[in-house]
Amino acid sequence: MSLSVFMFYLLSGIILTFSVLSVTTRRILRAAVYLLFVLVATSGLYFMLKYEFMAAVQLTLYAGGIVVLIIFSILLTHHISHRFKRPETMNLLMGIGVAVVGSGVVLATLLTHPFIASNSPELPVDMSVIGNQLLSTGKNGYVLPFELISILLLAAMIAAIIIAKKDKNKNSEI
């Protein structure tokens, strides 16, 4: 067994174990930390696929940004030693049933479909290629979604500030 195969199975094991733990643990802060492990292991998979830029984005944005945001909101809204009640049996059975049936259907389709791997030469995905394609208007250019997502991010930022802002007139009610 070569080292890359071993690394792949190690990372997949980490991803699956910690995603199960993240949705089943009864302490919310632990769930956030398990989610962090899942995201870091996923960026390891991206490194194995040789998408270094994507892996770096995953590390900084997901593992650095979103998880910190989630942890802060947990600390704002929960007591640190808070434990959830056990989920109701009906809910538990429904959730597990949906997951088992869905993954069974998808896996049966996946494993019978023949995927033909391409033999064409790999395009090097370095920063200059990404930057050129992201800002080009010609063939394989992505300038329109780039502009769209910048407007979306600006709108989301303004919306988040306005929603979470304390209303000065209503302060006395709370």
Add this chain to the structure above:
Amino acid sequence: MIEGIGIEHFLVVSTLMFFIGVCGFIIRRNLITMLMSIELILNSVNINFLVFNRYLYPDQMQGHFFSLFIVGIAAAEASVAIALIINIYRNLQNIDVENVSEMKY
């Protein structure tokens, strides 16, 4: 592509991760943990995009850019969702989904 690992291995991992996220979304009763399940689902979709790009179309970059945009949209979604959650907590003093039955401001 990685020597010795077929495309199916990656797809099995991302499928299982997706349905673990769906299961968590149904089981959990707390808004923040439901948000974390959504992050799991988006992450597994990202793996799929990159793997299809690397194995089936290595001379193009559509999958790479789509997953880049998905990460950006996930960040925007998480920030707005957490602002809403904090506002709900301010009004109702807890963030269980059963209690969020009316929009009051």
